[in-house]
Every structure is written in structure tokens, then in C-alpha cells.
Amino acid sequence: MIERWDEADDARRIRSRPRTIGEYFAAEQPLLAPLPDEPFETGRLFTLRVDRYSQISVRTNRYSVPVRLIGRTVRAMLHASELVVYDGRE
Numbered sequence: 363m364i365e366r367w368d369e370a371d372d373a374r375r376i377r378s379r380p381r382t383i384g385e386y387f388a389a390e391q392p393l394l395a396p397l398p399d400e401p402f403e404t405g406r407l408f409t410l411r412v413d414r415y416s417q418i419s420v421r422t423n424r425y426s427v428p429v430r431l432i433g434r435t436v437r438a439m440l441h442a443s444e445l446v447v448y449d450g451r452e
Contacts, residue, residue, distance in 0.1 A: 405441040412436060 372384030
């Protein structure tokens, strides 16, 4: 299904531009650098203090964390799924 969407998008024109998206990409593709060999982090790292209610605030959301962390500083990685990980655990 995604491949069909990509094909349809390749044939699409943006407003009154003379070429399609696929044609523009074909011209740009040889200029693109290869992807890096090593993985890279796409999430955003936050350093947060655990409040007295055993919660942290990441942007507009509050998450419960273990009570033993009250008053401590923790690091939370925010990804598109908004999963909070501490010490390698969710």
C-alpha cells in the first residue's frame, strides 16, 4: 500500500511547477550522500527531576515513575511514540 502511495506521489505536481515530484527527485538523487553506517538517535533527550508525586513532566504530558526516584534527576528519551525509558526499562 505504501509503495502505491509513493508511486502516486511521484506523479504529483506541486502547484504550477513544470515537473513532477518524481522528476525532481530523479534529478536530485545523484547528489544525495549515503546514509551513515552507524546508527543515530532520532529522539529528544530530557533531563528531568522526579516530583513528590513520583511523576515527571515531559512537554505537556506527565508520567509516573518508581517511587524510589522521588527527588532524583532522570533522563527521558522522547520518541514519536512518547515512550519513557529509565535505566534501560520502560
